[in-house]
Amino acid sequence: MTSDGYQVVNVRGFPGLGHYTRPTVPAAYAPRLGDQVDLVIVAAAEAGQTTACFGLGAFYEIAGPSVVCAGIVVPDDLGHDELGAIGAWAKAHPLDGLKGSVRWSVLTLSDFYDPRSGPFVRRAYSGAGWCIGADLGRVFGLAAEHVGARNRANADSFEVWLPGWGKQHARGRWKRVSPNRPSMRMSSRRVGWHISFGPCANGAGKYVKGSLWRGAFLDVLTVAYALDADRGATLPEHYASLGVAATDIPLTVPVDGHGAAQMAAAVDAVHRFMLAVYGSAPS
């Protein structure tokens, strides 16, 4: 309002009276943790390697606080002895699950990300549940068969092809193996990562309420930063500030029973953290 009583209106970008559209009404209900069966994933590189390559991973399939099943993800080319050591660890450390004592399943990377029936696609794409992890860009970057930089307007993001989801064509481009399984797109946020599924061509792929399903990925680093505003904090520091028992997510692990134990602790820590956040969130 000016001193002489006029209202100053900024008409820059004004679409004209005929082009007015009502603001979109927000959905009355937003999906919450535990509405569906969700996936919690962690991964670490193999210790003692000069270039980071996938070492071990772990996952929980959860329904809120309940752990429906759990597993350790191992590289496809793992030796017989290492696989035996991890299998022995899984047998010796059962989990207290819904059906009593649940054994950790041991899956190869290709089985876990199998585009038809793997746990990842079953929960994060077909099942439309949350996919929760710490530093998800690293998790998918370690697991990916191919990571390509995107260009032009998307220059700061990456296109990630999970094992079995894409193949390289004659002129070097990576394309979908199945028309219904897209690549993934990642871009870094101030803290954590923004992850989404890419589009599928010609109406293929999954649609939810008329829109392409982009996935429901949740990086706990981003959530923690939103809550404590500590930009440079590590995950245990975020945990401490939010009152959760701190467990670090290892960057590298040995590919044996000890490494499997570390990954199991890490996936449990991420699950506990999400429960703590969910419990403190207003209902």
Add this chain to the structure above:
Amino acid sequence: MTSSCTLCGATPVVGHHLTGRPSPNAAYLDPDLVTDICQRCHDREHVILRQLDVEWPQASDATPYLAHRLVRVAVFARRCSDQERPFVVDGRSALGLHRLLLEACEALATSAIGSVR
């Protein structure tokens, strides 16, 4: 129908038969053993049962699906515990639970007698 979903406290819309059916169009194993839950929880519970491989019984035995029925009730009780909700059943369902537990006791006693002999 009770006033709130057993698992989340929302308005209940369906009765969840805790022990289910032996096959898709068969009669319920324990028709009285029902708890009221909301549609979202009902959908999710059946996803969990499928994942745990207890949606359908594996094979018939001398006691009609007794282990399967008990496991299903146990899974639901654990879900209530995880959700920090009381495991509440109304009078009719309590009767169904009573029958199921008595049947289990009888089967246990029979197997104990058999093992002694």
